[in-house]
Amino acid sequence: METYSRFFIENKISDDETEIVISDFAQAHKISKVLRRKKGDKLIILDNSGLEFLCEIKQVTDKLVLLKILERRENENDPKLRVVLYQSIVKKDKMDLVFEKCTEVGVSEFHPLLSEHSVKLAFKGERAEKILKEASEQSRRGKMPKLFKTEKFGAVIKNTNKENINIIFHEKEKGNFLIDFLINNR
Numbered sequence: 477m478e479t480y481s482r483f484f485i486e487n488k489i490s491d492d493e494t495e496i497v498i499s500d501f502a503q504a505h506k507i508s509k510v511l512r513r514k515k516g517d518k519l520i521i522l523d524n525s526g527l528e529f530l531c532e533i534k535q536v537t538d539k540l541v542l543l544k545i546l547e548r549r550e551n552e553n554d555p556k557l558r559v560v561l562y563q564s565i566v567k568k569d570k571m572d573l574v575f576e577k578c579t580e581v582g583v584s585e586f587h588p589l590l591s592e593h594s595v596k597l598a599f600k601g602e603r604a605e606k607i608l609k610e611a612s613e614q615s616r617r618g619k620m621p622k623l624f625k626t627e628k629f630g631a632v633i634k635n636t637n638k639e640n641i642n643i644i645f646h647e648k649e650k651g652n653f654l655i656d657f658l659i660n661n662r
Contacts (some may be wrong), residue, residue, distance in 0.1 A: 480530070481511055482520040482613040484620060489523045489545075496521055496531060497540040508538045519543065526551055527616045551618025560640075562587045562632055567596045574636035575604050579611035579621055588626040598626065 483503055489496060497523075498504055513533055521529040521543065528551045530630045531543035561583045563574055575586065586608075590597060605622055612620040643654065 480518050480520045481507070481513070482522060482528075482616065482629070483507070483524045484524060484609050484613060487523065488525060489527070489529060493657065494545055495534070496529070496543040496545060498543065501539060504536075504541050505538045505542070507533075507541050508536045513541075518546070521545075522551070522613070522618055524619055526554060528618055551616075553616040554618050557582070558584045560587065561586040562589055562644075563593045564589045564629070565594055565596050565599055571596075571599045571644065572607055575607045575623075576611045579608055580581070580615045580616075583621055585622045585624065587624045587632060589629050589632060590626060590627045 483498070484502075485496070485498060486500070498507070507519070513515050513519065513536060515533050515536060517533050519533065521531050523529075527548055529545050530547040530549070531545055534544050535540060535542040555600075559582055561574075561578055563571075563578075563586065564570060565588050566574065578586070586604075588599065601623070608620050608623060643657065645654075
């Protein structure tokens, strides 16, 4: 099976579309100059619907890429289990690493938290979205994880869905271990 470069685009692709135009400068530049793709090469385009579109390049410049849709198919790499991560904002670039690695292992939703001892009170949302997009492309997902607005820990606890299994890690916990929970709740 061939491996193709994968790109998420902003707009949904309708059932009757036969061509896709990528006019986003950064993506067109990456395809034409960085990856050096040319007419006739193939790419996978994703519209965050769970579908993937195998496309052939009809025209490529550093400002625009015209693609012909060859095949539409379901993406089979999205996680089957929906994992929601409630993560306190961590300092420096550690939050970037959380977004990247947790996307790669299948997290479906990120809920950034402010807790009692949070040192950093915000992160760059635009940068986080870029990281989620790139990590999703890298891990061959068909949908990017959702990123929610930052909330205070107490508000999140009040609004947690009681039907879900909710696990909260705490560095000072002495008696309840994740392994015991998993064994007892198979």
